[in-house]
Amino acid sequence: MRYIRYAFWAVVGIGLISVAIANRGIVTLHLFPEAISDLLGLxxxxxxxxxxxxxxxxxxGLLIGFxxxxxxxxxxxxxxxxxxKELKNTKREIRRMKGSQKEHKDEVLALLDETG
Structure with missing residues (x-):
């Protein structure tokens, strides 16, 4: 399984390197279109x-998706x-109810209930 993971990352790395080599040209990114940047002065x-x-x-894009x-x-x-939280409260209530039942039972029966 480890080799499949290494092979996958090798393919991804080769793909990224080939994209980088094929797209080395410099591009200029503008914050606004020219008409708006002239109007705003930015x-x-x-x-x-x-x-x-x-x-x-x-x-x-990945960050926005996540x-x-x-x-x-x-x-x-x-x-x-x-x-x-409801499950925790229910378990606590069951323990409390079992504890109050043990007070009214015989000690031997209470010990048998705990082990069974």
Whole structure:
């Protein structure tokens, strides 16, 4: 199984290296379109190799997906926590009720209940 994992990461690495080599050209990213940047007076831009832009966009997309899924599953996590709290309270109540029943029983029967 370990070799399959190594092979997978080797293929991913080779793929990333080939994307980087094929997309070495420099591109300029602008914060706003030219008409809006002229209107606002903000002309922020940055020049990067294309493969960095591709890889960063994939990383940002994954991050947005993870956050979206985490927010979507919030109701399931809260339901699980509520259910666990109810289960804990129920177990505590059962222990308390068994303890009060032992006070009214014979000592021998109480010991048999504990072992059985």
């Amino acid at each position: 002309n922020h831009n940055i020049s990067l190799p294309l493969f960095i832009v591709i890889l960063m966009s994939v990383a940002v 956050v979206w899924e985490w927010l979507r599953e919030h109701k399931f996590r809260s339901e699980k926590n509520r259910t666990q």
